[in-house]
Amino acid sequence: MSEAIIQLVDVVKDFGSQRILDHVNLEILPGRTTVIAGGSGQGKSVTLKLILGLLKPDSGTILVKGQDIAAMGRRELNEIRSIFGVLFQGSALLDSLNVFDNVALPLRERTRLNRDQTREQVVNTLLQLGLVGHDEKFPAQLSGGMKKRVGLARALQLQPEIMLFDEPTTGLDPEKTLEIYQLFFETQRKFKYTAVIVSHDIPKVFNLADQVVVLNGGKLVAFDRPEEIQLSEIPEIQSFVKATMGHLYHSSDME
Amino acid sequence: MIFKFIENLGDRALYNLNDLGRMGIFMLRSLSGIFKRPFRFRAVVRQIREIGANSFGVIFFTAIFTGMVLGLQGYYTLRKFGSEGMLGSAVSLSLLREMGPVLTALMVTGRAGSAMCAEIGIMRNSEQIDALECMAIDPFRYLITPKFIAILISVPLLTMIFNVVGIFGGYLAGVKMLGVNPGAFFSGMESSVVNKDISMGIIKSLVFAVLIVWICTGRGYFVDKIEGAGYGAEGVSRVTTQAVVLSSISILIWDYILTAMLL
Numbered sequence: 418m419s420e421a422i423i424q425l426v427d428v429v430k431d432f433g434s435q436r437i438l439d440h441v442n443l444e445i446l447p448g449r450t451t452v453i454a455g456g457s458g459q460g461k462s463v464t465l466k467l468i469l470g471l472l473k474p475d476s477g478t479i480l481v482k483g484q485d486i487a488a489m490g491r492r493e494l495n496e497i498r499s500i501f502g503v504l505f506q507g508s509a510l511l512d513s514l515n516v517f518d519n520v521a522l523p524l525r526e527r528t529r530l531n532r533d534q535t536r537e538q539v540v541n542t543l544l545q546l547g548l549v550g551h552d553e554k555f556p557a558q559l560s561g562g563m564k565k566r567v568g569l570a571r572a573l574q575l576q577p578e579i580m581l582f583d584e585p586t587t588g589l590d591p592e593k594t595l596e597i598y599q600l601f602f603e604t605q606r607k608f609k610y611t612a613v614i615v616s617h618d619i620p621k622v623f624n625l626a627d628q629v630v631v632l633n634g635g636k637l638v639a640f641d642r643p644e645e646i647q648l649s650e651i652p653e654i655q656s657f658v659k660a661t662m663g664h665l666y667h668s669s670d671m672e
Numbered sequence: 673m674i675f676k677f678i679e680n681l682g683d684r685a686l687y688n689l690n691d692l693g694r695m696g697i698f699m700l701r702s703l704s705g706i707f708k709r710p711f712r713f714r715a716v717v718r719q720i721r722e723i724g725a726n727s728f729g730v731i732f733f734t735a736i737f738t739g740m741v742l743g744l745q746g747y748y749t750l751r752k753f754g755s756e757g758m759l760g761s762a763v764s765l766s767l768l769r770e771m772g773p774v775l776t777a778l779m780v781t782g783r784a785g786s787a788m789c790a791e792i793g794i795m796r797n798s799e800q801i802d803a804l805e806c807m808a809i810d811p812f813r814y815l816i817t818p819k820f821i822a823i824l825i826s827v828p829l830l831t832m833i834f835n836v837v838g839i840f841g842g843y844l845a846g847v848k849m850l851g852v853n854p855g856a857f858f859s860g861m862e863s864s865v866v867n868k869d870i871s872m873g874i875i876k877s878l879v880f881a882v883l884i885v886w887i888c889t890g891r892g893y894f895v896d897k898i899e900g901a902g903y904g905a906e907g908v909s910r911v912t913t914q915a916v917v918l919s920s921i922s923i924l925i926w927d928y929i930l931t932a933m934l935l
């Protein structure tokens with residue numbers, strides 16, 4: 418068995434007659450950061466949902482810690498999901514709860530922390546993410562970028578082993594984007610989680626990545642070193658690189 | 673041509689079977705949430721306020737006018753046979769057995785059922801339910817079961833309120849406006865209403881409550897799986913309409929079945 422914590426083996430996913438993933442293979446190693454890039458509608462979010470068992474593949478297997486997630490019963494699924502922290506593309510905050518309660522939700526439902534401990538931890542996270550003073554607001558009263566940060570705060574609460582981020586910085590200004598990546602850097606160093614990030618911030622996110630995969634036309638191309646992506650011979654990837662980066666870049670540029 | 677027809681028929685049958693199975697499992701999971709600890713007391717109370725207390729006004733007005741109409745109609749019909757004295761028993765029996773449970777259930781469907789369906793549907797579409805699942809929080813225990821419990825408590829209570837207010841409406845129309853003897857009105861009621869009439873009304877209201885919450889939350893929960901409903905806001909609005917229609921019709925069908933069984 419491979420040491421990968423997440424493994425996609427020959428995965429096919431169709432929606433109706435549209436083939437989204439066409440025999441995709443991917444290995445994600447523990448403690449590493451994988452960036453999934455690719456144009457809009459290429460199946461990045463679908464890939465994350467497959468990993469979470471929210472969608473089932475039409476064929477192929479998805480292994481999380483060596484277990485087939487599509488074959489799991491509800492109890493096993495719950496167990497395996499508690500090692501995940503997820504930031505959805507649309508944040509997916511609960512409309513009926515305010516910011517504080519949204520962030521506190523996983524602590525209240527999944528841990529035995531008392532009121533004060535919960536409050537302390539939530540307030541700390543809100544502080545880190547620059548959300549102080551907004552804790553009474555409801556999701557409908559937040560901007561897109563604020564929702565993202567609340568979603569991130571919620572995902573971080575249970576110190577997950579694997580973090581899935583679906584476009585964590587879309588809708589944030591450059592300064593906030595940098596802050597998010599800094600926070601990501603710090604938390605990852607602290608908790609050593611495995612990260613899968615869907616992102617369009619190509620140059621910035623390359624700095625964090627141990628592996629970059631590009632989804633295109635149902636195929637997935639993995640690059641062990643971010644720089645290699647520029648040397649790809651595949652025309653779609655070449656044009657994607659040109660469009661998103663504008664220029665060639667070396668990892669030393671970002672240090 | 674004929675093969676196409678058979679194929680379509682088969683597709684529909686499969687889809688409906690699938691849908692029924694889904695809804696069946698949905699019901700089981702919602703009910704099993706009742707026995708899971710810790711009990712979500714506060715969520716249930718909030719839902720009782722949402723479904724029950726906030727429906728009070730609608731129920732009150734429906735009841736008082738229904739009672740008054742029953743009083744009026746009953747009076748003119750009974751007068752033909754010279755038995756206006758029977759008005760109290762006619763009004764109370766039709767309320768307790770039929771009008772009370774059925775109209776309460778229909779009003780709750782329109783007021784609370786539609787809101788429930790839209791709420792859950794929106795939560796499904798905006799991935800809030802997926803998010804709950806990913807946090808390993810059971811969406812049934814968290815979202816659906818409190819609604820089941822709340823509606824099972826609220827609808828019978830609202831039905832009883834409906835009955836009392838309705839009888840008062842009948843009294844207003846019959847006694848106060850048309851001059852039926854108040855003693856005859858109430859003694860007629862007392863002598864003709866038996867326990868069975870009351871328990872029949874309560875059984876009906878419980879069954880209707882289950883139908884409302886099952887259909888309305890279930891349709892919302894599966895908003896993305898319902899054929900031809902469309903997506904996004906449009907999908908939610910179509911499914912909500914569908915849920916209200918479906919649960920209203922089911923209430924009337926089950927009213928007939930229960931009446932036939934219990935009478």
Ligand SMILES: Nc1ncnc2c1ncn2[C@@H]1O[C@H](COP(=O)(O)OP(=O)(O)OP(=O)(O)O)[C@@H](O)[C@H]1O
Pocket residue numbers: 432437455456457458459460461462463464506
């Ligand atoms: N539930 C669904 N039913 C039908 N089609 C779907 C569903 N979810 C996604 N798709 C389709 O799958 C494709 C991939 O969607 P996905 O959301 O994964 O794109 P993405 O790569 O995340 O794009 P973006 O960068 O815009 O978020 C799209 O063509 C979309 O229309």
Ligand SMILES: [Mg+2]
Pocket residue numbers: 461462463506583
């Ligand atoms: Mg996406």
